[in-house]
Amino acid sequence: MSNDRYHTVGKSILRRGAKERLTGNPIFCADMEPENALYLKAVRSRHPHAGILGIDVSSAMSVPGVVQVFTAKDIPGKNLMGIINKDQPLLAEDKVRSLADPVALVAARTPGAADLAAAAVSVDYDPLPAVFDPEEAMAQDAPQIHAKGNVMVQKKVCRGDVTAAFDKAHTIIEKTYRTSAIEHTYLEPDAGIGFPDEDGTLVIYASTQNPHYDHKEVVSLLGVEDHAVRIIQAATGGGFGSKLDMNVQGFIGLALYHLKQPVRYVYTREEAFLATAKRHPFVIHMKTGADETGRITAMQMKAVCNTGAYGSYGIAVASRAAVHATGPYAIDNVNLECTAVYTNHPFCGAMRGFGTPQMALAHESQMDLHARALNMDPLEIRVLNGVKKGTVTATGQVLTDSVGFQDCLTAVQPEYEKAMKGWLSEPTPAYIRRGVGIGGMWYGIGNTGVQNPSTARVAMDREGQVTLFTGCADIGQGSTTVLSQIAGEALGLDAMDIHVVVADTKYTTNAGATSASRQTYISGNAVKQAADKLADVLLTEAVNYLKIRKSDLRLENGRVFDSRHPEKQVAFSRLAPRILDKGGELSWQGYFDPETVPLHPDTGEGIPYSTYAFACHAACVEVDVLTGETSVCRVIAAHDVGKAIHPENVIGQICGGVAMGVGFALMEEFVPGETISMNDYHIPTAADMPCVIPIIVEASEPSGPFGAKGVGEPALIPTAPAIINAVTHALGKRIYALPASLERVLDASIASGHFNNCYQES
Amino acid sequence: MTTMTCIRPENLDEAVDFLHHHGPDTHILAGGTDLMVDLRSGKHHRPYLLDTSRIDSLKTVQISDDLSRLSIGSGVTLTRINTLPLIKDHAPALHKCSFTFASRQIRNMATIGGNVAHASPCGDTIPPLVIHEAEAVVANKDGNRNIPLLEMNKGAYQSALHPEDLVVKFILQARQPGFSDFQKIGRRKALATSRMSMAVMADKDSQGCISFIRFSLGACTPTPQRMHDVESLFTGKIPSVKLINQGAGLLAEKMVEITGRRPSITYKEPAVQGLFKRMIYPMVTWCRQ
């Protein structure tokens, strides 16, 4: 859709907050230094699984500079946290379940004293047998981590008759895929500060993706009234899902409650690595059947994901994994099951894609295996099977609008063909083999089959100044800019002319989590609704003032004018007092909850999401057959985002997603108990980045604000499968476990014969 | 957290004198790219930090009049190694290693002296220094002594230096070889510790036979290694694919002899052969030119 009809939507305006960041304003918690702030430090478990017989804080208390050492018994409210299922104590009570578990919290005048005291806390542990492998944890006699058993949840999606379909299938492919635990490695380690307000309110600034959830959780931990706690999201240097959990917020709340004095807690990179959520490692058994034309007729999928010691977002990961297992393909007969299991690893939680990136490795590998078995082109088999308008998904949902998967395939095709025909056959040194691979994906916007509303308020003052109040945490992706554009468009204002109040529980209402790629779509709609209500009030008053019917009136540049005679106009600042003086309302609330239907517990039938994003990536790689080094040269990334409200932001998400996908594909692996920091955990550097060619596809979503959906998580999902398919194409040998490290790629090269045949003896 | 006193001597004598009195209580600080990491991890607590960055005499690079000996001050940064024509011409493999060393920011700080003194098996300057039969000139109150590079480390991260010792410079057998290279394998393209590295330089005679060759393997073994057997295999021969395959096999065998079969050998045994082949194969054409 052309951007000309829009005033600000579709334009890459200057991002809100850019200036503050570029000029180094103290907007991040680590840079905020309230006077006389105490330093907090958690004491963490020394055992992956152990009973706690006693905690002795006396020698810690005698360290000079120590103000207080807290244990579980100091928590006045409910010592239990978790956004979906509550299973995680702020401070361990009777036992520890992983090396990350906090058992005590020190408050001291200096960081040094806090460290010394933390080391001096003596805990009497009774070590218990531990279990780390999720499949072992499911055994009858496995050590029990939680009273309810080690199987946290099992999610199923069934449709059609899988057995019959396999019986009739022409080709059946059955494989097992494995993915690694991943650390989010956001730029800014978790941080927060807190202080008591003049009226005694406990004010907490935090690096967070969900201030309103933090608020609920701190209130519950402290057992206080809602108004006793105020959470303000500080500038947040990335989150990728890990800042959806309570990382420092609870500690700050606890210390503030007791000490009534400013406190701060800034994780070191090491603590952020140890103590925050990881991406769930998956084991995926997938079996698919195709007819002789390449149409996939059946899929059976059984996955086990390791949620570690606590649930965090694990239940959401399991259900999303089951729902997304088919990928963006129409498969009539499915039997899909994902089980999330507790182990004694540090907990896993949300990370960009919630289980979908793991599933995409499996379904995209299967697609290529079928294509190969039938001698089809990988793009062709995806076109054949790809969802379209009218496709019925595994959960029985009919896709009616904004189904842009085929458009994404079409969009990458020219570059893909160029690579296959030209680039592949260019001369290279004998030790380099080139490959081209495709990865497709779909991603449901918002939470799976549950209500997940957002609210917003748009208010105009007597002078005509508009302020947008939103609880939506901008974590670097630019939601505040996009929401301002949406409000601006509805009111005919420049986005920058709107004041914003963002993610402050004293002034904003709940917008839900900045996760599930939901904020542009869901909060965008809430904002638009509020702005539309305000616009309507202005128009109504303008009718009265200008004596022109509403349908001829337009809003632009802070005024209402007659579209036929633009000189007939009235400024908002004139309308506002007139409305107020008549007792009218200039402050409007918006609310949007996407239409979903809860999934049936046995069959998964229902409507998990009201809309989906789609994407296709093509990756061009070079593999060194002698060493296993892999270079990703080029990624062509087509994304159906419905409508790009801010195209540069979309491109930023795509490029960042590709970077994360390169890491997931080739190098990232968090090994609990071994991985300590960025010294031994490798994420891609600029030198590892391919040339990215982003392509924005806009299959307009009727229920979206100006047609928009989302892109945050989709950006990452197709990259790793595209790279793995490209490496396979290069070597003629497939890798089934991520990351495709030096070791795994060299193994594949040896197995394929390329290692030995690289240089021929004459 | 402990406090440290930072000493900034203006010349070598002051530094040596301070080390004479406080050596065991002192960390020598050059670029700090290893030391700051170690200090932060809490591995060491010594009361003094001796900052060598103001000592100009540690930063000189000189070639002897007969062009046989190249002297590189311990305080020379990797950025300078990357840009100085003298090093590019007379120690080309050392020059080459500076391209893939860490990142530009680290190279601006990191010194060759720190790289060697840190005694990490993965130091990228080590194989190039070994093929130039480098010696470290080490100063202390008793005067200067020379330590061959192959004797600098007692084991992984165990330097043969005494706490009173300051590395002043390295003396290399300068050479403008017909063929030279440095290659490494890391887990990513920048800011990656070498999993494996190697350096070579060679000359040929008029028949295309190898008349001179030096080869060193890095990062795979606890201490620096010059691979004499590999050198002997090539000497006097015209490189062929067959010879290179043979050399690769021999290299792997020698490596396993030194390290034994640890789990990482599953990768290193083939990879060392692969990297060797990749690096040496161009010799086949070069010798036939």
Ligand SMILES: Cc1cc2nc3c(=O)[nH]c(=O)nc-3n(C[C@H](O)[C@H](O)[C@H](O)COP(=O)(O)OP(=O)(O)OC[C@H]3O[C@@H](n4cnc5c(N)ncnc54)[C@H](O)[C@@H]3O)c2cc1C
């Ligand atoms: C992100 C990152 C990436 C890196 N990548 C690489 C890489 O690719 N390749 C590589 O080889 N290394 C790499 N390193 C390691 C490091 O940069 C190098 O080893 C560097 O050469 C160390 O030099 P420096 O001047 O910083 O030494 P410092 O850290 O100052 O000192 C290192 C050690 O040497 C001692 N020392 C220093 N100077 C002297 C002297 N004159 N006499 C006696 N002892 C001395 C110090 O006391 C200390 O023990 C990397 C480091 C980082 C942080």
